Structure formats: structure tokens, C-alpha cells
Amino acid sequence: MTEAINDWMAGFEARIADLQRKSADLQQNIAASGATATSPDGGVRVTVGPTGALQDLQLAPSTTRYPPAELAGIIMRVAAEAQREAAHRVAQAFAPVAEGTDAMRMLQEFLPPPPEHVSDAPVDGLPGVDDIDEPPQPSTPPPSPPPPAAPPRPPRRPSTQDDDDFEQPW
Structure with missing residues (x-):
């Protein structure tokens, strides 16, 4: 009986040691799960931590x-890319501890979806990195405002000339 208890205790201690090792690995891997993303032209660089919090922003x-x-739109797209990468790294770090569990399935449900392709072309008509082969689209100017209304005319005064004036030769 003592031998069975000793075997059980040894197995239990081995599982605890394995969980402690996995926990330490998890902490280390999550701490290193930040991500950096750069815009296609290299002008915007964003670094986020494991929670997706902004840690650094560099603009060329x-x-x-x-x-x-x-520029704000480009920064937001690059930041979203870095946050998406960080979220996937956190999920990868969590996988050895929670693979096949409800917690892992829930975490995977909340991972950000892949990005939609958005052009990096500036509004000024210059080609962006994604649009070099496409001709620039002409921009239409905004409609001009209507001309101001003419001021109202003052009413005409009645003529003071007398039509019955016979002194005139005509």
C-alpha cells in the first residue's frame, strides 16, 4: 500500500513540476508576444505589447x-496588423497549457480576423506601394458654392417732371 501511495505521489509531483515548467514558459512566451508592423513603404512602424497596447510609433x-x-489611416492599419500578430502570438504561447480546452477555443474565437486589403496610395494621386501598376485616378474638385444673391433693388421713385410742361419745344 505504501508503494502505491509513493508511486501516486511521485506521479503527482511530476505533474506539478511539468505544470510549473509550462507556467514559467507561458509567462516568458507571453511577455515576448509583442509585435512590430511596418507599412509597405516603410514610413510607419508600430510596436505593440502582448495586450495590443501601443509601445512605440515611428514615422519616417x-x-x-x-x-x-x-496618415492617420495608415497608422491605424499598421497598428491593427501589429495587434493582430501579437494576439496570435499570445494564443500560440497559451496553446501548450490549454490545447483542446474550452479556454483555448474561446481564445481562438476572439482572435482578430485577417486584414482586408487596403491600398496605401495617398489621396494626392501619387502611386502607393500597392498601386504602382495602376494609373492614378483623376480626382474631381468639390462643387463650387453658388454665387451670392444680388442685393434687392430699391423701389423707383415716381418722376417729378410734369408732363404738361408746354414750355419745351418738342
């Missing part, structure tokens, strides 16, 4: 050619 001088709204 070439990004000044973009209008502010367009």
Missing part, C-alpha cells in the same frame, strides 16, 4: 507627403 520623414487624415 517621407510620411509628411500624406494628408493628416490619410
